[in-house]
Structure formats: structure tokens, C-alpha cells
Amino acid sequence: MMRYLLRRLSHALLLVFGVSILAFLFTTLAPGNYFDEMRLNPQIAPETLVALRAQYQLDRPLPLRYVYWLNSVLHGQMGFSFAYNSPVAPLLLVRAKNTLLLTITATFLAWLIALPLGIWSAERLGRFPDRLISGSTAVLLVIPDLALALCLLVLAVRTGWFPTGGMASVDYPSLSPLHKIRDLAFHMTLPVAALVLSALPLLVRHVRATVAEVLHAPFLLAAEGHGIPRGTLLIRYVLPAAANPLLSLFGFSIGALLSGSLLIEVVMSWPGLGPFLLEAILARDIYIVIGGVLFSTIFLAAGNFLADILLYWIDPRIRTESASR
Amino acid sequence: MEPILKVENLVKRYAKRNLVGAPQEFLALDSVSFALSAGTTLAIVGESGSGKSTLASCIACLETPTAGNLWFGGTNLAHATENDLRNIRPQIQLIFSDPASSLNPRWTILDIVVEPLVIQGKWSRNERMTRAFSLLERVGLSAEIAERPAAELSGGQRQRLAIARALTLEPKILILDEALSALDCSVQAQIANLLLELQSSLGMTFLFISHDFALAAHLADEIAVMSHGKIVEHGPTAKILRTPASEATRQLLAAVPQISRSPQPAAQR
Amino acid sequence: MIRRRNVRLWLLILGILHGIILCAGFFAPYDPIQQDRKNPYLPPMRVHFVDAGRHLHLRPFVYAVQLRPGSFDQYVEDTTQPRPLKFFASGDRYRLFGLFQSRFHLFGADNERIYLVGTDAFGRDQLSRLLFGGQASLLAGLLGAGLTLLIGWCIGAVAGYFGGWRDDVLMRLTELFLALPWLYLLFAIRAFLPLTVNPLHAFFLIVAVLAGVGWARPARLVRGIVLSAKERDFVRAARGFGASNFYLLRRHILPEASSVLLTQSAILIPQFVLAEMTLSFLGLGVPEPVPSWGNLLSNLQQYSVLVSYWWMYLPALAMVPFFLGYLGLASALQERSNAYKIERRSLGSLA
Numbered sequence A: 001m002m003r004y005l006l007r008r009l010s011h012a013l014l015l016v017f018g019v020s021i022l023a024f025l026f027t028t029l030a031p032g033n034y035f036d037e038m039r040l041n042p043q044i045a046p047e048t049l050v051a052l053r054a055q056y057q058l059d060r061p062l063p064l065r066y067v068y069w070l071n072s073v074l075h076g077q078m079g080f081s082f083a084y085n086s087p088v089a090p091l092l093l094v095r096a097k098n099t100l101l102l103t104i105t106a107t108f109l110a111w112l113i114a115l116p117l118g119i120w121s122a123e124r125l126g127r128f129p130d131r132l133i134s135g136s137t138a139v140l141l142v143i144p145d146l147a148l149a150l151c152l153l154v155l156a157v158r159t160g161w162f163p164t165g166g167m168a169s170v171d172y173p174s175l176s177p178l179h180k181i182r183d184l185a186f187h188m189t190l191p192v193a194a195l196v197l198s199a200l201p202l203l204v205r206h207v208r209a210t211v212a213e214v215l216h217a218p219f220l221l222a223a224e225g226h227g228i229p230r231g232t233l234l235i236r237y238v239l240p241a242a243a244n245p246l247l248s249l250f251g252f253s254i255g256a257l258l259s260g261s262l263l264i265e266v267v268m269s270w271p272g273l274g275p276f277l278l279e280a281i282l283a284r285d286i287y288i289v290i291g292g293v294l295f296s297t298i299f300l301a302a303g304n305f306l307a308d309i310l311l312y313w314i315d316p317r318i319r320t321e322s323a324s325r
Numbered sequence B: 001m002e003p004i005l006k007v008e009n010l011v012k013r014y015a016k017r018n019l020v021g022a023p024q025e026f027l028a029l030d031s032v033s034f035a036l037s038a039g040t041t042l043a044i045v046g047e048s049g050s051g052k053s054t055l056a057s058c059i060a061c062l063e064t065p066t067a068g069n070l071w072f073g074g075t076n077l078a079h080a081t082e083n084d085l086r087n088i089r090p091q092i093q094l095i096f097s098d099p100a101s102s103l104n105p106r107w108t109i110l111d112i113v114v115e116p117l118v119i120q121g122k123w124s125r126n127e128r129m130t131r132a133f134s135l136l137e138r139v140g141l142s143a144e145i146a147e148r149p150a151a152e153l154s155g156g157q158r159q160r161l162a163i164a165r166a167l168t169l170e171p172k173i174l175i176l177d178e179a180l181s182a183l184d185c186s187v188q189a190q191i192a193n194l195l196l197e198l199q200s201s202l203g204m205t206f207l208f209i210s211h212d213f214a215l216a217a218h219l220a221d222e223i224a225v226m227s228h229g230k231i232v233e234h235g236p237t238a239k240i241l242r243t244p245a246s247e248a249t250r251q252l253l254a255a256v257p258q259i260s261r262s263p264q265p266a267a268q269r
Numbered sequence C: 001m002i003r004r005r006n007v008r009l010w011l012l013i014l015g016i017l018h019g020i021i022l023c024a025g026f027f028a029p030y031d032p033i034q035q036d037r038k039n040p041y042l043p044p045m046r047v048h049f050v051d052a053g054r055h056l057h058l059r060p061f062v063y064a065v066q067l068r069p070g071s072f073d074q075y076v077e078d079t080t081q082p083r084p085l086k087f088f089a090s091g092d093r094y095r096l097f098g099l100f101q102s103r104f105h106l107f108g109a110d111n112e113r114i115y116l117v118g119t120d121a122f123g124r125d126q127l128s129r130l131l132f133g134g135q136a137s138l139l140a141g142l143l144g145a146g147l148t149l150l151i152g153w154c155i156g157a158v159a160g161y162f163g164g165w166r167d168d169v170l171m172r173l174t175e176l177f178l179a180l181p182w183l184y185l186l187f188a189i190r191a192f193l194p195l196t197v198n199p200l201h202a203f204f205l206i207v208a209v210l211a212g213v214g215w216a217r218p219a220r221l222v223r224g225i226v227l228s229a230k231e232r233d234f235v236r237a238a239r240g241f242g243a244s245n246f247y248l249l250r251r252h253i254l255p256e257a258s259s260v261l262l263t264q265s266a267i268l269i270p271q272f273v274l275a276e277m278t279l280s281f282l283g284l285g286v287p288e289p290v291p292s293w294g295n296l297l298s299n300l301q302q303y304s305v306l307v308s309y310w311w312m313y314l315p316a317l318a319m320v321p322f323f324l325g326y327l328g329l330a331s332a333l334q335e336r337s338n339a340y341k342i343e344r345r346s347l348g349s350l351a
Helices: A002-029 A036-040 A046-055 A062-074 A088-123 A128-142 A145-159 A177-215 A218-225 A230-255 A262-268 A273-283 A286-314 A316-323 B052-059 B082-091 B109-120 B125-138 B143-147 B155-167 B185-202 B213-219 B237-242 B247-254 C002-022 C126-162 C164-179 C182-191 C199-214 C216-230 C233-240 C245-281 C293-301 C303-308 C315-348
Strands: B005-016 B024-036 B041-046 B067-072 B092-095 B173-177 B205-210 B222-227 B230-236 C048-050 C056-067 C075-084 C086-096 C100-108
Touching: A002 A062, A002 A286, A002 C164, A062 A286, A088 A128, A088 A177, A088 A230, A088 A262, A088 A273, A088 A286, A128 A177, A128 C315, A145 A177, A145 A262, A145 C245, A145 C293, A145 C303, A145 C315, A177 A230, A177 A262, A218 A230, A230 A286, A262 A273, A262 C182, A273 A286, A273 C182, A286 C164, A286 C182, B005 B052, B024 B052, B024 B067, B024 B230, B041 B052, B041 B213, B041 B247, B052 B092, B052 B173, B052 B205, B082 B092, B082 C233, B092 B155, B092 C233, B109 B125, B109 B143, B109 B155, B125 B143, B125 B155, B155 B173, B155 B185, B185 B213, B205 B213, B213 B237, B222 B237, B222 B247, B230 B237, B230 B247, C002 C126, C002 C315, C126 C164, C126 C199, C126 C216, C126 C245, C126 C293, C126 C315, C164 C216, C182 C199, C182 C245, C199 C216, C199 C245, C216 C245, C233 C245, C245 C293, C245 C315, C293 C303, C293 C315
Parallel strands: B041 B205, B041 B222, B092 B173, B173 B205
Antiparallel strands: B005 B024, B005 B067, B222 B230, C048 C056, C056 C075, C086 C100
16 A cells, blocks of 8 residues: 555656646746836946846856756745745745635535536436536526626625625734634635636536436446345445545545635635736746746645545555555 | 467566566466467467456467467468568458457448558558458448448447458458357357358458367367466367366366256266 | 438537628627727616607617716716617618628618617727627637647657657657646747737747647647557558558548547637637737727726626627537537547447
């Protein structure tokens, strides 16, 4: 077992490494840098610009810069931000926390709703409840998430039930702990709703398809014929058989925790990784961009790795396949 | 008489690549040798996994042997270049066991029969059509269904089509790799008789690979028995049937179902 | 067969929708860039058949609007100035398919202006901008998806057919690109290219970036198909007849992959259109004044616009019928290939 896991781990690490190189290449090979804006300002002397560039080592050759950056990563700093004048890592961490707050809640809720809905739909394949659910998911699928987010925003504005942006009200620091939680929840509702609504249709469809396939498998019909009660059937026969594709899907959900909410955060003004990255992109604050891409890739790789571990644990076919190697 | 095909110490190893760790090896053919005389039928019999199909692929030049020699018409197929092989392959044709997968189901029957001629590119369209129709007639498929997709044929008809296709380039050797195994008994008999008739009229050499001893005995002049990648016995059909020498042969013979007139209780045999 | 009819039905629907966008010049009453500074943020004009005097008119008409006295952005209808809708009216010059010059529009009102979907801050007709915006967004999606599938097919075919080190290298590259959070990568690549380029260059840049990010998934799919097709007996048989690699790829393997690629394109095109909309919405896509569905929505980021001018929201829903069409097409294609597989399997069992 350890050998399999070590193999997958080394795979994941190599991947993250490769992505860092790719991200570095893309961002630094692009024309323009942070100080281009300053060049337009006649008050700043060209020498100052040259000195600034030298200070941030933008004039060194590419491989050397990569090595410096790698060194910085190992020291936990992940490069330096021009705009904020601080190491990148702490900035990213703060924003990542906000994003994760949103996405973890949304992912949890989405799976909580999708699993029973999908199973229920699969059990009644072709009949009215299934058609209803399939119809609604089709409708949701067809509405772009941009439209969904804007729609919810308009709803908030018109009804005034939910705050229309940000993470906290102005008087947040002075609220009691209970009120603080309530305030946070209110601010979270819209973005979480948008995320859940956009993730739900695909999830439900996949769960439904997977479970439907298992439900019609011969081994399940045989088990039914043995008189095994439905609840036991579901938990001990259907779910393990459906686990493989569903766990991969779950791995993807985990992987998208940092990157899936970019648009919604920007639209709803949630101070997460998304708007932060966008701002950095527009200002050409490259180390933030590289750091952000790396962060999300790590999450993606970690999500896949987690799915691998869970699959190994649950699916005996993978165990025997790796043992026979 | 000079044999048309001479197999000398043929070895085939399969290696399985792993990401981490040493590659594992599987020995499919362990120094196989025999000679095939023109105009005869040699049956290669053995249980599953004995290496029969690998042998067939190597002789048909679809796989390269790891070691050994394969003499055909003065060329050593085991060491020939890809260009040489491309010219030689049409002369040794292979008929596969699964009639459903050896023919592209989306194509029409005519397209399938004509394909070898198209690939070789040496004939005009009319010449191709004439040859195709004559071959279809030869194997007992009527010309009216020629425009239908191959998916509509039954198993027996598909094997006939496969045989017709294999014959288009007038091969010297026809290898039948379990070609009759997927068919019903009665259909098997029909196709077997077709093969016998083709052999006597075209003077072809057959290599008949099967796990079915009864069928092999019906069709072949000589039988070679394979087990675990080696040939354990080789000789004329009648001799092998009467006096099987190796254990493997005896087991294969015993597996052939016998239909007797009077029902016998299973315990007595 | 029913299934073939389904596919054709969806193709027809999509064809009509795309046709409307293609002939945007005809369906739109005005030039999308033309401004009308005197009428910013006009709400959509209502179409009437009955006038203030309770008379029925056969020809639909709208009323001119004027500012409500005492307000600066509230408009009321001026019932003394009806503007009849003329069909096939002559209006602004435009180029149909970029080739023919024409002045015919579906409807218009001679020298008067009719705003069926309202105007934006510069007084530009939103209906025209909506229709022309579709051209940019849809074209970006179609071209991007086409390019992606082409790249994906080439890489997948090479990796699957030739195997060996080529397969290893290409597959590691594919995994790398699959691991990148594509939206982030999209933005990063796009934004690090020059921000102020002319609209045409920006457009092609976006298409190139979309293709550069999205090829990995189709590549992996194609590789799988090519790998399994390569081992099929009829391919081996064709090799036995002396076929070259090129022949095998062209005649046997490519057709197997094409049905999957078709389904993939029905899924990818709407995704790419959405990606373009997102890019333009955030200011990284098609620049002003060229309309695209994304940048039409970008001024919704201003609170005042979001609250007061509801018709500016409509471009968000413009994509919906297209999404629906593509979704339906993808399902129908999927059903058709499944049905085909089942047929093959059942026929194969007949001895």
C-alpha cells in the first residue's frame, strides 16, 4: 500500500513542480512588467526605474530568477509583491482563507443535496420525480453562472434581505460573537447560493448516471432477489460500487476549492483569492499571480491525491491491480 | 520437397512497463520449431494461453519475435525491414477468431472485400469489382447483399467474408486463428467444408489453430500440440490420434465430447 | 431512426439561432457603435397596437419618449408622437457576411429611433448590440473549440498510435495542463499579453489562449480511442494487407474518434463562449466599442446600473437558448452513439 501511495505522491509533487515552471514561464515571458505604469509618469526618472528593477531582480536571466523564487518558496515566502511591498505567502493565505470559507461551505452543501437527489432520481428512472429533477438540472445547467450570480445580486438589491457585497458589515468589529457569526452568514448566503446552484446540476447528473448504472447491474438484481432490504442494499451494495467515479468527482470538487469561485467572488465583491488575483494580473504583480496559480494547483493535486487514497481504500480492484505489479 | 515455411527456435517475450520497479516479462513462445509443407494443412492445438495466437501473429508478421528465425520464400521474416514486411504480409493472411471485430462494422461488404486491393493500389476499379464479386461467390455469399453494412451479417457469413477478403491478394499461406471457434456446430461444419474445397482447388497451405481437437483432426494433415509456449508433440494426424505421446495431448483428446448410441452412465468410461 | 431525427432537430434549432446572429446586420435596426447621447439609459419602448384614442392599428407602433418633468432619468411616453414600425425598412448601411453591402433591416422607423431593448450610457441601441455581440462571442467559442479539438486530436492521435516515448512525453504534458486551474491560467495568459490591442487582435488572442488551455481533455480522450482502435482486429487485418500507418489512421482510426469529437464539440463550444463572456466581463476580452455579450454585461458591475436599469441584464440570458441547443445536441449525439454500440453488441452475439 505504501508503495502505491508513494508513487501517487511523487506523481503529484512532480506535477506541482512542472506547473510552477509553466506558470513562471508564462508570466515572466509576457511583455510588460509592474513598473511600466511608472514609466508613463514623467516625474519618475528612468534611473529610478532601473534601480527598482534591479532591486527586485527583474533584470536577471530567467533561470536565475526561477531559482531565487524557488528558494523563496522553500522559505515560506513565495516571492515578493510589488504593490503590497510584502512577501506573497501571507497575503495569499489571508485571501485563501476567505475563499475556502465560501467554497467549503458550498461544496459541502452541494454534495449534501446532490447525493440524495441523485440517488432518488436514479431509483425512479424515467418516472415523474426523475423527469422533474432532470428538467430542473437542465434548466440550471443552461443558465451561465455569470447570469446566476448577477440574478442573485439583483434579487438582493430589490428585496434588501441580503447584503450585496463584501464579507462583513461596517460595524463588524463591535458586534457580539453571536452577531458576528450571523453577520458573516448573511454575507455568505448569496455567494454560497450562487456556487451551489452552479455546481448542483452537474453533480446531480453524475450521481444519477452512476447510481443508475449500478442499480441495473446484474449483481444488484441478484441481491434484490435474495430479499435484502433496500436500505442495506443502498449502503452496502450500491454506494461502494458507485464509489469509483463518484470519488474521482469528489476529488475534483476538492481540487476546485480554490479556483472555482473566481467569478462569483469578483461579482459579489467577496474578498477572496479571485479578486486579489485579478487585481494582481491587471497590475502585473507577477509573483502574486504565480503564487496564486501554484496554490490552486496544489489544491487540485491534493484533491486528486485524496481521491486516490480513498479509492485505494474502498475499491478492491485498485488494490489487487497495484499488488500484482 | 522444400517447406514453404520454416520456423526455427522462435522465442517471443512480452515485457510489461512499470512506472516504478523492474519490468515484468512473460514468455509466450519458448523456442518453437517446425516446418510447413506447401499445399498441406497443419493444425496447432493447445489449451488457452499455450502461445498459439502469438505464434500466429508472428508468422503473419504482425508481431516481431524476440529471437529465432522465420524462413519464408528465402527471407527471414524475423529480421526483415518494415518495407520488406509490408510486401510480404499480403502473402500470409490471418483470419481472426472473432467475426464481429475483425470486420469494420460500419463498412459495407463490398468495401471490406475490396479493401486489400485498394490498399495495394495495383488494380483499376473495374478489376477490383470483378475480383470482389467472384470471391464473394466463391465463398458462398450472394452478390445482392454486397451493398449492405457488415454489421447485418450473421457469424458464419462474417467468417465467409473474412475468408473472401483474405483470399483477394492470393496468399500462399492462410492462418486460421480459432476462426471457427465462435460459430455454431453446424456452421462450423459448413465453413470447414468450404476451406477444404478451397484448398483442393487453389492449392493453398493452411495453418489451423484451435483448441478443438475434433475440428483439427477433420481438417489437418499434421498436428502439432502446444503447451506453455512449447511444441510438445508433432506428427501426422492419424498417428497423433491413435497414439498420443504427451500428457497434454491426452488431456486435449479426452476433452473432446463423444456422442455414443447407447447412453452410458458418467461413472463408467 | 428516431435518434437521427433528434440530432437533426437540434442541429436545425442551432442553425436558426446561429443564422440570426450571423445576419445580425439584417435583424438589428441600427449600427451597434452609433451613439445617441441625448437618450442615455432609455428603457425598452413598448410596442402598441391600440393608440391612446382606443383605435386599433394594424401596423405596430411605439411612442416617442421624453423626460418626465422634474427627473433626469425617468421617461414617459409621449402619446402625441407615434412612431410606426416599418418592416424591411431601409436603415444604416452594413455588410452582410462581411461581403455584401446592404441597407435593408428587418424593421425600422425611417429617421426616427426605436429602442426595443433600451439603450446604454452612450445611447447605443441595446438590441443591435445584443445581436452583434453574439457574433463576437459565438465566433470566439466556435473558433476556440475548433482549434482546441484540432490540437487535441493531433496530440492524442500521435500519443496513442505511436506509443513509446512520444506517448509518455505527450501524456505528461497533458496531465500538466489538466492540473492547471484553467480559468486562472486563462486570465494569467490573457492579461499578460498586451492589454491595449485593437479588437481584431484581441479577439484572435482570446481564441488562441482558449485553445492553448483547453486541448488537454480532448487529447486524452482521443488517445484512449486511438489506443483501443489500434488493437482492433480489423486494423490488424488491414496491416496484414500491407497498409501504411497513414492509411490506417485515415480510414479506420479517425472515423472512430470522430463521433466522440463531435459530442465533445457540442460540449466545448458553450463552455468556450462562456469563457469569452467571463473574460470580456472582467475587461480582459473584446474591448470597447466592439460589443460582445460579456462586455455588454460589464457595466452591471456598477451598483447604480444594476439597481435601476434592468434591461442591461438581458445579454446574460442571451446565451441560454444557445446553451440549451448545444446541450440538446450533445445528449442526442451521445444517445446515438450509445444506441449504435448496443446494436453492434447484440448483433455480435448472433452466431
